[in-house]
Amino acid sequence: MKEGPVIASVAALLGDxxxxxxxxxxxxxxxxxxxxxAQAAGVTLQTASGHLAKLDAANLLVxxxxxxxxxxxxSGPDVAQVLEALMxxxxxxxxxxxxxxxxxxxxRSARICYDHLAGERGVALLNGAQWQGLIAGGQxxxxxxxxxxxxxxxxxxxxxxxxxxxxxxxACLDWSERHSHLGxxxxxxxxxxxxxxxxxxxxxxxxxxxxxxxxxxxxxxxxQVPDEDTRAA
Amino acid sequence: MKEGPVIASVAALLGDxxxxxxxxxxxxxxxxxxxxxAQAAGVTLQTASGHLAKLDAANLLVxxxxxxxxxxxxSGPDVAQVLEALMxxxxxxxxxxxxxxxxxxxxRSARICYDHLAGERGVALLNGAQWQGLIAGGQxxxxxxxxxxxxxxxxxxxxxxxxxxxxxxxACLDWSERHSHLGxxxxxxxxxxxxxxxxxxxxxxxxxxxxxxxxxxxxxxxxQVPDEDTRAA
DNA sequence: TTCATACTTCGATCATAACCGAACCATCGA
DNA sequence: TCGATGGTTCGGTTATGATCGAAGTATGAA
Numbered sequence: 365m366k367e368g369p370v371i372a373s374v375a376a377l378l379g380d381x382x383x384x385x386x387x388x389x390x391x392x393x394x395x396x397x398x399x400x401x402a403q404a405a406g407v408t409l410q411t412a413s414g415h416l417a418k419l420d421a422a423n424l425l426v427x428x429x430x431x432x433x434x435x436x437x438x439s440g441p442d443v444a445q446v447l448e449a450l451m452x453x454x455x456x457x458x459x460x461x462x463x464x465x466x467x468x469x470x471x472r473s474a475r476i477c478y479d480h481l482a483g484e485r486g487v488a489l490l491n492g493a494q495w496q497g498l499i500a501g502g503q504x505x506x507x508x509x510x511x512x513x514x515x516x517x518x519x520x521x522x523x524x525x526x527x528x529x530x531x532x533x534x535a536c537l538d539w540s541e542r543h544s545h546l547g548x549x550x551x552x553x554x555x556x557x558x559x560x561x562x563x564x565x566x567x568x569x570x571x572x573x574x575x576x577x578x579x580x581x582x583x584x585x586x587x588q589v590p591d592e593d594t595r596a597a
Numbered sequence: 598m599k600e601g602p603v604i605a606s607v608a609a610l611l612g613d614x615x616x617x618x619x620x621x622x623x624x625x626x627x628x629x630x631x632x633x634x635a636q637a638a639g640v641t642l643q644t645a646s647g648h649l650a651k652l653d654a655a656n657l658l659v660x661x662x663x664x665x666x667x668x669x670x671x672s673g674p675d676v677a678q679v680l681e682a683l684m685x686x687x688x689x690x691x692x693x694x695x696x697x698x699x700x701x702x703x704x705r706s707a708r709i710c711y712d713h714l715a716g717e718r719g720v721a722l723l724n725g726a727q728w729q730g731l732i733a734g735g736q737x738x739x740x741x742x743x744x745x746x747x748x749x750x751x752x753x754x755x756x757x758x759x760x761x762x763x764x765x766x767x768a769c770l771d772w773s774e775r776h777s778h779l780g781x782x783x784x785x786x787x788x789x790x791x792x793x794x795x796x797x798x799x800x801x802x803x804x805x806x807x808x809x810x811x812x813x814x815x816x817x818x819x820x821q822v823p824d825e826d827t828r829a830a
Numbered sequence: 831t832t833c834a835t836a837c838t839t840c841g842a843t844c845a846t847a848a849c850c851g852a853a854c855c856a857t858c859g860a
Numbered sequence: 861t862c863g864a865t866g867g868t869t870c871g872g873t874t875a876t877g878a879t880c881g882a883a884g885t886a887t888g889a890a
Contacts, residue, residue, distance in 0.1 A: 366618055366621070366639075367621045367684060368614050368615070368618030368621050368638070369618075370684065370692055371611060371620075371621065371684060372612050372613055372616070373692050374687045374690070375608045375609075375611035376608075376609070376612030376613075378604060378605065379605050379609030379612035380605055380609075380878075381602045381605040382879095383601075383605070384602065384604040384605040384608065385599055385600075385601030385602075387604075388600045388601050388604065397836080397837095398836070398837060405601070407879075408880060408881090409837070410837085410838075410840095410879085410880065410881085410882095411879055412837095413837060413838055413839085414839090414878080414879090422690060423689075424686075431836090431886095432835070432836045432837075432888065433836070433887090434836075439690065440689065442685060446679075446682045446683060447604060449679045449682045450604045450608055450679060451600060453607055453657075453676065454604065454606065454607045457607070457656035457657060457672065458656055459603055459606050459655065459656075460603040491737065494734075501727075504776060537768075537770050543737060543768075613847090630867090631867060632865095632866065632867080640848090641849080641850060642866080642867065642868090643849085643851085643852095643867085643868075643870095646869085648848090664856095664858070664866090665856060665857040665858065665866045665867075667866080667867065
């Protein structure tokens with residue numbers, strides 16, 4: 365049984381600019397309405413409706429109806445990951461003239477990948493957590509006792525995370541950095557907390573912007589530094 | 598600048614069954630001729646020629662002429678990785694009726710990803726190497742001193758690997774296992790060595806089959822076991 | 831109940847691209 | 861040099877699919 369047609373059926377869905385724009389608009393983990401997605405894709409409502417029906421039928425999206433509004437979101441983090449992989453490949457192969465504007469640098473620095481922190485900051489988070497012994501296991505990531513203490517102190521309800529079906533710690537390959545950042549339920553919870561503490565704010569699209577205070581706090585909490593005294597702040 | 602069209606341009610290339618078959622046929626890292634690829638894709642020579650021209654122009658493939666033969670191979674491991682990512686997404690979203698035949702199980706057990714070991718065995722290799730302290734760093738993988746000794750003893754010329762441009766240790770996400778296996782120059786060298794020692798042989802397509810002796814030797818060398826006494830064999 | 835808004839469906843248009851037969855070009859070996 | 865083999869290019873065919881105007885359905889608010 366050939367694998368080509370299976371790959372092609374998924375890839376063909378991504379191979380239309382309007383549909384790719386729709387999926388990209390959803391990469392920050394939010395749910396958007398048909399109208400919003402039509403606008404994001406630059407097509408009419410009816411065209412967007414047809415595209416969304418296809419993506420829904422293919423289980424790339426999940427739809428929820430709220431009154432007369434129909435909200436769509438990505439069906440899982442692996443969709444975002446495939447999109448990121450394709451962007452990385454496009455860049456490496458020259459399919460995109462890399463116009464290094466401020467937005468590109470911002471995306472590289474810190475962005476949302478589905479629901480967790482990605483980019484340089486995202487990779488730094490995972491590397492720092494491992495360096496400090498909060499997360500162990502290399503590939504089968506797991507919280508250490510020390511990590512449980514630190515993340516609990518940081519404001520994360522670990523027992524709630526562990527009750528869910530989603531793996532707590534999951535390495536998620538970051539294509540702008542070519543290393544992994546932290547996905548999974550913990551990755552998502554950390555991003556929520558960062559935003560809650562106003563260390564980070566959502567910016568245009570998937571861009572995340574650290575506040576000055578937030579960058580300091582982040583580095584102090586998750587940086588690869590001699591940890592005990594710098595974290596007294 | 599929207600990312601949709603960039604993603605779509607790459608994805609559209611993968612979205613044709615014949616082209617996807619061509620790329621899949623090259624996923625085991627070999628270079629094949631136009632005729633061989635036409636056969637693998639199930640199209641005529643002239644159709645394959647057109648497809649290959651497109652993939653070549655997009656830098657997804659690299660072509661080499663040898664007399665009247667024209668050989669193509671993937672332009673890098675990230676192409677294989679994108680294909681694996683798409684296969685994983687296809688499976689999760691139900692785009693493939695998972696007919697669990699022996700071939701699927703064999704691919705899951707051990708297969709070639711570009712030029713290194715993937716599947717259960719591939720993940721076990723990386724996990725075991727980290728468990729034994731041969732490779733450190735979680736995400737920024739690096740050889741330890743102990744690892745240098747063990748891999749050298751295993752028959753790998755590390756100084757040659759380090760002279761090349763390719764990173765020695767690289768985590769490569771394994772989509773059948775949802776964890777990373779070991780890519781990079783070391784991953785490739787290990788697979789070469791496994792084949793050389795006849796612990797593994799190439800089988801149909803990308804399937805790798807461990808010999809009995811090879812499975813034992815592999816587990817003894819790279820398994821997550823109390824290492825000192827079992828490795829005396 | 832009526833009107834406004836969100837969304838879906840239908841039908842027609844039109845551009846695109848995969849496909850293959852035929853012809854041509856390039857290389858190899860007798 | 862000729863014939864065989866590998867591969868490219870050309871031209872015509874045909875199926876596909878994105879697009880949008882128009883019309884219809886569903887929901888919410890006044």
